[in-house]
Structures are given as C-alpha cells and as structure tokens.
Amino acid sequence: MPVERPVLYGYWRSSAAYRVRIALNLKGIDAEHRSVHLVRDGGDQHRAEYRELNPQGLVPLLVDNDGTRLSQSLAILEYLDETRPALPLLPEDPAARGRARAFAQHIASEIHPLDNLRVLKYLVSELGISDDAKLAWYRHWVALGLAALEPQAAELDGAFSLGERPGLVEICLVPQMYNARRFDCDLSAYPALTALDARARELEAFRLAAPEAQADADP
Numbered sequence: 536m537p538v539e540r541p542v543l544y545g546y547w548r549s550s551a552a553y554r555v556r557i558a559l560n561l562k563g564i565d566a567e568h569r570s571v572h573l574v575r576d577g578g579d580q581h582r583a584e585y586r587e588l589n590p591q592g593l594v595p596l597l598v599d600n601d602g603t604r605l606s607q608s609l610a611i612l613e614y615l616d617e618t619r620p621a622l623p624l625l626p627e628d629p630a631a632r633g634r635a636r637a638f639a640q641h642i643a644s645e646i647h648p649l650d651n652l653r654v655l656k657y658l659v660s661e662l663g664i665s666d667d668a669k670l671a672w673y674r675h676w677v678a679l680g681l682a683a684l685e686p687q688a689a690e691l692d693g694a695f696s697l698g699e700r701p702g703l704v705e706i707c708l709v710p711q712m713y714n715a716r717r718f719d720c721d722l723s724a725y726p727a728l729t730a731l732d733a734r735a736r737e738l739e740a741f742r743l744a745a746p747e748a749q750a751d752a753d754p
C-alpha cells in the first residue's frame with residue numbers, strides 16, 4: 536500500500552537500523568520512524584502483526600512511498616542509493632565500490648550476526664553459558680572483525696571513504712563501534728577505525744541517527 540513518506544521500522548539500539556537511519560539522513564530523505572521494541576514482553580519482532588510485514592522477524596524494515604517493502608539493511612542501503620542517486624553512498628570506481636562493499640559485508644555478515652540479540656539469548660538460555668562467557672564470546676568476534684578492517688581504515692589516512700564525504704563504509708562502521716563500546720570491547724588496537732568513527736560521528740547525519748537521539752531510546 537502506498538504511504539506518504541518512507542517508513543522505517545527500527546529500534547534505537549539496533550545497529551542494523553542505525554545504518555539505515557544514517558543513510559536516510561545523509562541523503563536527506565524524510566522518513567517516519569516506527570519502533571519495534573526488541574526486548575519488551577519478549578520482543579515485538581515476534582508478534583504476528585510485525586511478522587506479517589517482515590517474516591524475517593528482524594529490524595530494520597523499510598516501506599517506501601510506493602509500498603515497496605524491504606528487509607536487510609545492506610539491501611535497503613543499495614535500494615536507497617539506486618532509487619535516490621543524488622549523494623551516492625558508494626564510490627564510482629568499480630574496484631573502490633567492491634572494497635567499500637567488502638568492508639560493509641565484513642561487519643554485516645562476519646561480525647554482527649555472531650553477536651546479534653537472538654544469538655546471545657540462545658547462548659545463555661539454551662546452552663546455559665554464563666554472562667562472563669557471553670561477554671567473552673562477544674568481544675572475541677568484535678576483536679577478530681575489527682582487526683581485519685583496521686588496515687583498510689588506515690589507508691584512508693584521515694579522509695572519509697568517499698574523500699570529503701562518508702559513505703557505506705562509515706554507515707556500517709559507526710553502529711558497529713557503538714556496539715563495541717556498549718559491550719566495553721578494548722578498541723586500543725584499532726586507532727584508524729576509532730578515528731574514522733569519531734570523525735563521522737561529528738557530522739549531523741550521524742548525530743541525528745545515534746541511538747540516544749531516537750524517540751524510543753530508554754531514558
């Protein structure tokens with residue numbers, strides 16, 4: 536069903552939804568934000584009303600003006616870039632595009648799925664691991680993932696991935712670094728990633744997308 540403006544179903548602490556919020560802001564797309572509370576009463580993502588919209592049972596979900604419904608943050612980002620090509624999120628050069636996508640996928644496919652809410656819940660409630668072991672698991676995969684990305688960030692040498700502007704690389708990095716800080720991961724071995732994250736977070740598009748700035752954020 537067509538809607539007046541795009542609707543983003545998300546949650547303040549969801550790093551995958553955070554990616555889409557940043558992209559919407561960078562591109563100046565006015566969207567309505569609807570909260571899917573991932574924790575309260577077992578999680579709204581499991582409710583039938585939401586499953587009907589998104590059978591994958593995860594956030595984010597984007598519903599575009601014409602009724603197009605899309606899940607998976609990276610698919611949404613590419614869709615937004617293709618339907619609103621002004622201020623592109625990817626570099627023009629095919630090799631640079633490939634490298635930006637590889638960076639993003641390393642976060643979205645190699646780090647994030649291992650540390651997702653439902654995985655952590657399963658480790659604790661089904662496999663009975665302790666909170667300390669859960670934290671060790673979390674930090675292990677973050678450390679492995681960030682170590683692999685540090686050289687690519689160092690090559691940027693103080694610039695953004697699109698030169699003057701941030702793009703897909705920063706859109707995926709900033710929410711991942713937020714998660715890492717949230718779980719007190721030691722970031723001292725990743726100075727280039729830390730600096731790139733800090734540079735991006737100074738920009739309004741990133742500030743407005745930050746978890747704490749969302750209407751559904753815990754007080």
Ligand SMILES: N[C@@H](CCC(=O)N[C@@H](CS)C(=O)NCC(=O)O)C(=O)O
Pocket residue numbers: 548549550551552573578580592593594595606607608609643651652653654
């Ligand atoms: N690969 C998906 C990941 C989506 C995802 O895992 N979302 C999390 C929040 S960051 C979620 O909805 N978790 C709900 C749950 O684990 O039950 C994407 O990039 O959109």
